[in-house]
Amino acid sequence: MEPAGPAGAGYNEALLHKTILVGDSGVGKTSLLVQFDQGKFIPGSFSATVGIGFTNKVVAVDGVKVKLQIWDTAGQERFRSVTHAYYRDAQALLLLYDITSKMSFDNIRAWLTEIHEYAQKDVVIMLLGNKADVSSERAVRTEDGASLAREYGVPFMETSAKTGMNVELAFLAIAKELKQRALQPPDEPRFQIHDYIEAQQKKSGCCAFA
Numbered sequence: 043m044e045p046a047g048p049a050g051a052g053y054n055e056a057l058l059h060k061t062i063l064v065g066d067s068g069v070g071k072t073s074l075l076v077q078f079d080q081g082k083f084i085p086g087s088f089s090a091t092v093g094i095g096f097t098n099k100v101v102a103v104d105g106v107k108v109k110l111q112i113w114d115t116a117g118q119e120r121f122r123s124v125t126h127a128y129y130r131d132a133q134a135l136l137l138l139y140d141i142t143s144k145m146s147f148d149n150i151r152a153w154l155t156e157i158h159e160y161a162q163k164d165v166v167i168m169l170l171g172n173k174a175d176v177s178s179e180r181a182v183r184t185e186d187g188a189s190l191a192r193e194y195g196v197p198f199m200e201t202s203a204k205t206g207m208n209v210e211l212a213f214l215a216i217a218k219e220l221k222q223r224a225l226q227p228p229d230e231p232r233f234q235i236h237d238y239i240e241a242q243q244k245k246s247g248c249c250a251f252a
């Protein structure tokens with residue numbers, strides 16, 4: 043496999059990764075993607091995603107360009123059969139709930155069952171508790187999110203598509219994991235996504251996650 047060039051050069055095909063955002067309708071999937079892609083939050087009325095669409099985003103990971111093709115799915119039940127078809131060739135899945143909605147959190151187990159049914163076995167899954175800025179309406183404790191994530195062996199963090207908290211970190215951690223899988227020599231120690239997230243959060247003094 044050819045190594046990718048430094049940032050500024052093109053990315054190599056091994057570093058094009060399909061990532062999918064999933065979770066109940068209204069948890070903030072589109073908003074998270076807009077915040078990551080454009081660095082902005084559009085407040086106001088909620089317009090549910092219809093079907094599925096994608097945004098390409100190139101990020102530099104350790105001087106190497108990684109292209110994330112990020113698919114934003116509709117959370118509404120009636121689109122489920124459409125979105126399942128896209129799980130199969132995803133390398134990563136960001137699974138969101140809304141920290142102000144207990145129901146969206148309770149549905150995470152069902153989402154994980156669907157993911158295990160339709161996605162590849164080695165897909166990278168990350169659990170995100172979004173809308174962390176709305177602390178006055180919190181309905182899910184941070185430790186409950188962390189403990190569910192531990193149970194399933196997936197990394198976890200709380201995010202805010204409004205303030206941008208942890209948004210870049212979530213996508214960068216995914217990009218780094220996928221890049222390491224594609225390019226890391228087998229004799230080097232494996233990249234540990236949990237340790238990376240924890241270290242980055244400690245560094246920024248933000249939001250340690252149990």
Ligand SMILES: Nc1nc2c(ncn2[C@@H]2O[C@H](COP(=O)(O)OP(=O)(O)OP(=O)(O)O)[C@@H](O)[C@H]2O)c(=O)[nH]1
Pocket residue numbers: 065066067068069070071072073074084085086087088089090091092115116117118172173174175176201202203204205
């Ligand atoms: N305060 C706050 N509001 C948010 C945040 N993320 C999303 N919202 C709001 O929540 C509502 C739903 O957000 P969307 O991004 O459309 O949700 P979605 O998950 O894409 O919904 P579907 O397309 O139906 O699956 C919108 O009114 C957003 O402005 C956040 O982090 N903080």
